[in-house]
Amino acid sequence: MAMTSLAATSLILGLKQLSKVESLELMAYDRMMQMRGDAPLDERLLIVGINERDIETQRVTPPDQILAGVLRTLQQHHPRVIGLDLHRNAPQPPGWDDLLAQMQAENVVVITKLGDTVENTIPPPPTLPPDQVGFNDLPIDPDGAVRRSLLLGSNQDGVFYSFALRLALRYLADEGIQPQGSAANPEYLQLGESVFVPLEPNAGGYHRIDSGGYQILLDYRRNEAIAPHISLTDVLENRFDPDLVTDRIVLIGTTATSLKDLFFTPYSMGQQDGQKMAGVEIHAQMVSQILDAAQGSRPLFWFWPLWLEIFWMWIWAVGGGTMAWFVRRPLVLGLGSVALLIGVSGIGYGVFLHHGWIPIIAPALTLGLSTGTIIMYRAQQAQQQQKMVMTLLGQSTSPEIAEALWESRDRLLRSGKLPGQRLIATMLFSDIREFSTLAEKLPPEDLLDWLNEYLDEMVGAVKEHRGIVNKFTGDGLLAVFGVPVPRTTPEEIAHDAQQAVRCALAMGDRLAQLNQDWTRRGLANARMRVGIFTGPVVVGSLGGQDRLEYGVIGDSVNTAARLESCLKTRQPGICRILIAHETLEHLHNQFQVESWGDVELKGKELLADVYRVIGPAGGDDSADGDAVP
Structure with missing residues (x-):
């Protein structure tokens, strides 16, 4: 099981290294982001949006x-800072000089585009100092979604700050918070008490993402508008509350x-129209996250190191494998698997609510793989065990006994054998009276057919009574009641003894029907003797590697055989059933019997207290002798 867990973890880790799990982890991440709910509007921000009506105008x-x-009007209400998320590297007359003059204000930040090539770069407006310029490039995940924030980037001209930063x-x-290097790592940006630890290529559910520059995981504040919105026309026509501008960050x-x-x-997943968010709103999300982290109102996302993620995956592989190994009932196993999957998801979501992103899909896959592997192994083992059990038994069993045996196979099987086991059972020996005489009168082929008809009926009676x-x-058989699953209570032992006696009576009835059929076909009739004894035996495998059989050993077996063969000349009816007192005491007055007294059995020093079974209690008593109720 430990090896299976390690193998499952290694396989899923390999798939993770090949980025085969990343898309599923990102889907889980998006779902958790949606489930988390929205935070209130960020009252430190205002978005001036250029909507469809503004475009028409x-x-x-x-x-x-x-x-x-627009800039002039906003400045009249004293915003803390204005961010212009519009490229203005070339004039769009009229009014170019006026716009340049407005952008010279110290609280105005404009954008540039770094691009991945010189051709894709869009420069900022001329004459503006570098500390009023930020790039608006957004890192895009493989599925096209924006989940990361790029704080610092570089190109051939040097290192640049992002627009949001x-x-x-x-x-x-203005709040007295200045950027500084972290005490733990001077290369890490620290604002207030928050250290902005850059993303690693394998952070959270990612694998080998392009983590160039200085990136953090973007913690979206809400799905809808992150901050109050007004339109460009609202500003031009002075149709807005000045308090929405005063002392705020205004993004245009x-x-x-x-x-x-x-x-x-992350909010686009599951939306029928593939809901998207405007770029200016994403920049507002980034600004809001930086402010919250610096002011201590919302922590940044944290991640586990790779070794802890591997251990996390292995723990669930062990859990799934252990459950699959010990739980046998399919329904319980299915419910247990669902519970473990819910556990993985629940813990992952709980960690997410505390701003941690740990893998969910990878441990779920290790759980499923480990569970499935153990189930397949046990199914194969069960098939082998079933074949072994049937080989070891080598006889017919009732469906109930077969099912009980199979449910107890792990306890019964050890080292490829059924281990010796002491228990109380009831043995039934049967034999055809004067079979040798009958055999002399029939050709061997006819004798075999005749005997098989007889044995088929007798085996049917045994199976019917479990x-x-x-x-x-040869012409006889040994049937055992109470094996291979031990009977542990007096009631169970008594039930086996009663079933054995009922079986013997049924064998007599079946023989009577056979005799009628044989008479019609001109074949010889038969009479039979049955000996039944209840006592301790040892059961288990007999033989070697090449040949095994299920053995029942003990003096109780010999006693049952001697009861069958004793007093052969005394044969009332076509089926004589003899039992000893050890069996009688378990019958609980359910059968009519007659006492034959103390009888000397061959090979036994002590006399046996013998009784003949006449029939069920309340039946006709047609035998000579004293009946014992």
Whole structure:
């Protein structure tokens, strides 16, 4: 089981290394983000969105003159900082000089695009100092969603701050919070008490992501509007509450779907229309997260190291394998598997609520793989054991006995054998009277057919009464009641004895029917003797590796055989059933018997107190002698 758990963990870890699990982990991440619920609007921010109506009024994007007027109007209400999420590297006349003058204000931050090549780079407006410029590039996950925030990036011209980080730092400067290196690692950015630990390629459910630059996991504040919204036209027409601007971070950007500045987010999963979020709103999410972390109101996401993730996966592999090994009932196993999967998800979600992202799909897969492997192994083992058990038994059993044996196979099987086991059982020996004389009158082929008809009926009676036929002795057989599953209570032992007697009576009835059929066919009739004894025996495998059989050994077996063969000339009826007092005491007055007194049995020093079974209690008493109720 330990090896199975290790193998399952190694296999899933290998798949994880090949990025085969990442997409599922990201789906789980998105679902947890959606389940977590939304936080209140961030009242430190305001978004001035350029919507479809603004586009109709101002053409595709507002000209420089309109944008300069917007900045001028906003500045009248003393915003802490204004972020312009619109590229203005070239004039869109009229009003270019006016716009440049408005952008010179110290509290204005504009954007540039780093791009991955020189051709893709979009420079900022001219003459602005570097501390008023931030890049608006967004890291995109393999499935097209934005889940990460790039704080610092670089290109051929050097290292740059992100648009969101520039806005946040200007706001935090007024709060007395300045960026510094962490005491634990000077290369890590620290704002307030929060250390911004950069993402590793394998953080959380990621694997080998491009973690270049300085990235953190973007903790979305809410799905809908993160902050109050007003439109560009609202600003131009002074139709807004000035308190929405005062002392806030104001972000200006496009929200119209026709401008296609839209991105998939964790909230897009499961949306029929593939709901997207405007770029300016994503930058607002980033600003809000930085402010919350710096001011201590919302922690940053944390992750486990790789070794702890591997241990986490292995723990669930062990749990699934252990359950599959010890739980035998399919329903319980199924419910247990579901419970473990819920446990993996529940713990992962609980950690997520505390801003930790740990793998969920990978441990769930190790759990399922380990459980499935153990189940398949046990199924194969069960098939082998079943074959072994049937080989060891080598006789017919009733369905109930077979089922009980199979349910107890682990206890019964040891080292490829059924171990010796002491128990109380009831033995039934049967034999055809004067079989040798009958055999002389029939050709061997006809004798075999005749004998098989007889034995088929006798075996049927044994199986019907939940016994097993241990062996055939030519024209006779040994049936045992109470094996291979031990009987542990007096009631169970008594039930076996009663079943053996009922079986003997049924054998007599079947023989009577056979005789009638044989008479019609001109074949010889038969009479039989039965000996029954209840006592201790040892059961288990007999033989060697090449040949094994299920053996029943003990003096009780010999006594049953001697009861069958004693006083052969005394044969009332076609089926004589003799029992000893050891069996009689378990019958509980359910049968009519007659006492034959103390009888000397061959090979036995002590006399046996012998009784003949006449029939069920309340039946006709047609035998001579004293009946014992």
